[in-house]
Amino acid sequence: MSLASRSPIALAAASRSAQRLAAAKPTQAAAYSLLAAASKRAVPEAAHVAQYSLLARASAASKRASIQGTRGIKTLDFAGTKEVVYERSDWPLAKLHDYFKNDTLALIGYGSQGHGQGLNARDNGLNVIVGVREGGESWKQAQEDGWVPGETLFPIEEAINRGTIIMNLLSDAAQSQTWPTIAPLITPGKTLYFSHGFSVVYKEDTHVIPPADVDVILVAPKGSGRTVRTLFKEGRGINSSIAVWQDVTGKAKEKATALGVAIGSGYMYETTFEKEVYSDLYGERGVLMGGIQGMFLAQYKVLRANGHSPSEAFNETVEEATQSLFPLIGAKGMDYMYAACSTTARRGALDWAPIFEAANRPVFEKLYQSVRDGTETRKSLEFNGRDTYREDLARELKEIDDQEIWRAGKTVRSLRPDYKP
Numbered sequence: 001m002s003l004a005s006r007s008p009i010a011l012a013a014a015s016r017s018a019q020r021l022a023a024a025k026p027t028q029a030a031a032y033s034l035l036a037a038a039s040k041r042a043v044p045e046a047a048h049v050a051q052y053s054l055l056a057r058a059s060a061a062s063k064r065a066s067i068q069g070t071r072g073i074k075t076l077d078f079a080g081t082k083e084v085v086y087e088r089s090d091w092p093l094a095k096l097h098d099y100f101k102n103d104t105l106a107l108i109g110y111g112s113q114g115h116g117q118g119l120n121a122r123d124n125g126l127n128v129i130v131g132v133r134e135g136g137e138s139w140k141q142a143q144e145d146g147w148v149p150g151e152t153l154f155p156i157e158e159a160i161n162r163g164t165i166i167m168n169l170l171s172d173a174a175q176s177q178t179w180p181t182i183a184p185l186i187t188p189g190k191t192l193y194f195s196h197g198f199s200v201v202y203k204e205d206t207h208v209i210p211p212a213d214v215d216v217i218l219v220a221p222k223g224s225g226r227t228v229r230t231l232f233k234e235g236r237g238i239n240s241s242i243a244v245w246q247d248v249t250g251k252a253k254e255k256a257t258a259l260g261v262a263i264g265s266g267y268m269y270e271t272t273f274e275k276e277v278y279s280d281l282y283g284e285r286g287v288l289m290g291g292i293q294g295m296f297l298a299q300y301k302v303l304r305a306n307g308h309s310p311s312e313a314f315n316e317t318v319e320e321a322t323q324s325l326f327p328l329i330g331a332k333g334m335d336y337m338y339a340a341c342s343t344t345a346r347r348g349a350l351d352w353a354p355i356f357e358a359a360n361r362p363v364f365e366k367l368y369q370s371v372r373d374g375t376e377t378r379k380s381l382e383f384n385g386r387d388t389y390r391e392d393l394a395r396e397l398k399e400i401d402d403q404e405i406w407r408a409g410k411t412v413r414s415l416r417p418d419y420k421p
């Protein structure tokens, strides 16, 4: 929701907090938390006029707070390799507003990323519009989130014509299908933005070839759009990759960093379009999604084949992993998780980890090649380009849901004290 559409109570609270924070020389993170906190509140339409003076005060206070909070770009040592990390604090809100004062961010597509990135940029006080198919599912969803037809919500072509920064957040298959319509509208002076390297890197398959006279940049949040939104509302920020495909103005990287902040990133890591798409397609097919399901299932099936009950097999495979051990890895690393377990468990895990690595490595090599040579892209374009892609995906997910392991999991989860059906 825009700054101007917040409740008077929220803005008064924001203004007071901002003044307190400014007096206390707060950090930039605090300034963003303040705005994020204000954005959580309700939005009575009739109260808009009264909000403007409060908005101005809150904005001025947050500008003072933000400027004092600048911390600079960091070079960090990642296990012996030095990498530059761009921070939200390099872009205080006042600087962000000034930088984009003549821009309209046109978000094309309103799936998970459109929702998260769009609402965050709007809450950061930027001029944002949404472009989606009229009457489609996204059109309805955008209206529910407060985008107004004819004011901030438009059919795709009109939104592109009105925008200066065209954020292509259609599904990857749709980016390819719609490119013949979209390409002529990307005129000189506009910037073309993606959240995935997919379309331009695999141009032989997608046929997405940006015009030579516009900046082409990428901000890829490392998480779902829902997380992009949740972390922003909590005053935190998602990690994102940033990259430049084409730098016509000499300002492409700077623009990517600023947009990364605008859409709710906390820290941004520089990469290339190629490396972003290779690592992303590889990771989701590997450990993050495909690999984890395969490992869980293999372990569960061997337990079941050896006479263990479904509950025992599930608890020893999934429940203990997700509820006890994986959070420990997330908090402090693998050795920390090992150290939290028995010496018996530690000995066995230390012995078997290299065996699993050796067994899995060829699969990962094969997967990387399949990503690199475009096989994965072509499969995705073919499948997700079908008219029936939603139903086809839903059918396969239902097959997973019907597997014994996940049916057993439902009963195990129902016993948790905080269980919600």
Ligand SMILES: NC(=O)c1ccc[n+]([C@@H]2O[C@H](COP(=O)([O-])OP(=O)(O)OC[C@H]3O[C@@H](n4cnc5c(N)ncnc54)[C@H](OP(=O)(O)O)[C@@H]3O)[C@@H](O)[C@H]2O)c1
Binding pocket: 108, 109, 110, 111, 112, 113, 114, 132, 133, 136, 137, 138, 139, 168, 169, 170, 171, 172, 174, 177, 178, 195, 196, 198, 220, 221, 222, 223, 224, 225
């Ligand atoms: N989701 C993630 O976790 C994630 C993370 C990082 C980056 N990304 C990248 O962000 C981009 C957007 O992904 P997403 O997950 O937010 O979106 P998505 O769910 O894959 O795509 C949804 C959008 O595409 C539109 N769309 C689909 N087919 C269309 C067609 N033929 N013509 C016009 N519009 C069509 C939908 O509109 P309708 O409702 O009208 O069908 C909807 O607005 C992708 O490049 C993706 O790789 C995603």
